[in-house]
Amino acid sequence: MTAKIPAVKLSNGFDMPILGLGTWKSSPGVVGQAVRDAIDVGYRHFDCAHCYANEDEVGEGLNAKIKEGAVKREDLFITSKLWNTNHPPEMVIPACKTTLKNLGLEYLDLYLIHWPLGYKDGLERFPTDENGKMIFSDADFVDTWPEMEKLVEMGLVRSIGLSNFNSQQIDRILKIAKIKPVVNQVECHPYLNQKKLMEFCKSKGISITAYSPLGSPDRPWAKPGEPGLLDDKKLKEMASKLGKSVAQLVIRYQVERGNVVIPKSVHKERMAENFNVFDFELGEQGMQYIDSFDCNGRVCAELGAIDHPHYPFHIEF
Numbered sequence: 251m252t253a254k255i256p257a258v259k260l261s262n263g264f265d266m267p268i269l270g271l272g273t274w275k276s277s278p279g280v281v282g283q284a285v286r287d288a289i290d291v292g293y294r295h296f297d298c299a300h301c302y303a304n305e306d307e308v309g310e311g312l313n314a315k316i317k318e319g320a321v322k323r324e325d326l327f328i329t330s331k332l333w334n335t336n337h338p339p340e341m342v343i344p345a346c347k348t349t350l351k352n353l354g355l356e357y358l359d360l361y362l363i364h365w366p367l368g369y370k371d372g373l374e375r376f377p378t379d380e381n382g383k384m385i386f387s388d389a390d391f392v393d394t395w396p397e398m399e400k401l402v403e404m405g406l407v408r409s410i411g412l413s414n415f416n417s418q419q420i421d422r423i424l425k426i427a428k429i430k431p432v433v434n435q436v437e438c439h440p441y442l443n444q445k446k447l448m449e450f451c452k453s454k455g456i457s458i459t460a461y462s463p464l465g466s467p468d469r470p471w472a473k474p475g476e477p478g479l480l481d482d483k484k485l486k487e488m489a490s491k492l493g494k495s496v497a498q499l500v501i502r503y504q505v506e507r508g509n510v511v512i513p514k515s516v517h518k519e520r521m522a523e524n525f526n527v528f529d530f531e532l533g534e535q536g537m538q539y540i541d542s543f544d545c546n547g548r549v550c551a552e553l554g555a556i557d558h559p560h561y562p563f564h565i566e567f
């Protein structure tokens with residue numbers, strides 16, 4: 251029997267396991283087995299997205315384990331995200347239904363607007379013109395949100411939220427929301443600790459999910475010689491004193507902040523290591539020390555959309 255994962259209580263009363271498995275960059279052909287292995291390790295929370303182009307395989311892994319009787323659907327917490335090409339109101343419900351079909355599920359536990367940015371709708375996930383420049387749409391996320399609310403009313407989704415939204419954009423949503431967002435999923439790790447955005451979200455009853463908590467070392471655009479979080483000498487020193495890995499240290503950092511955290515891996519031993527973070531504490535001193543590593547070190551900046559009128563990272567938080 252696996253240890254029970256602590257949960258974060260969302261503002262609408264649902265429980266969200268504080269630790270989940272991220273599936274961004276998990277290759278087709280590998281991710282289905284990774285999901286099966288993760289369930290065996292003890293994971294019950296899986297973070298997916300249409301844009302990752304692997305939801306059908308994630309779904310196969312989930313459903314294989316449900317059929318086996320290893321887990322029940324109600325034991326699982328499944329998140330997915332509305333992609334930037336599906337922001338026009340009439341596209342939101344069909345996009346969610348496609349995700350459900352791909353995952354082989356009847357409902358999602360959480361559905362997020364992946365970015366506040368609208369891209370030209372069509373089959374391409376990253377539509378570009380002949381000069382390689384991203385083609386934007388003029389869809390506004392405040393028009394997208396009421397359709398997200400309909401998904402809850404239809405029973406297709408239990409909770410709705412945001413991803414990569416800044417404080418001003420969250421305020422715009424809150425002004426028009428009948429159903430409030432319960433989560434803002436953002437890049438968050440010691441080099442980008444998001445303290446101000448966390449405090450802002452907390453004041454609005456919005457929980458934070460930390461993506462790329464390990465600094466996304468396998469991001470395709472990493473340049474040779476860029477400083478890597480997992481190679482940080484000071485973090486290595488701190489981890490070794492605790493008899494833990496740097497990955498365990500930075501995952502535990504988010505847990506102690508009360509943030510949901512979704513490290514990605516496809517290796518069973520690594521997944522088990524990342525899961526094993528509930529038997530030690532960093533304490534106040536350790537937490538303050540890790541807070542001090544912040545250097546605004548964002549690695550997922552979506553630079554192709556830097557000219558978009560809704561680009562979220564032009565302001566401090």
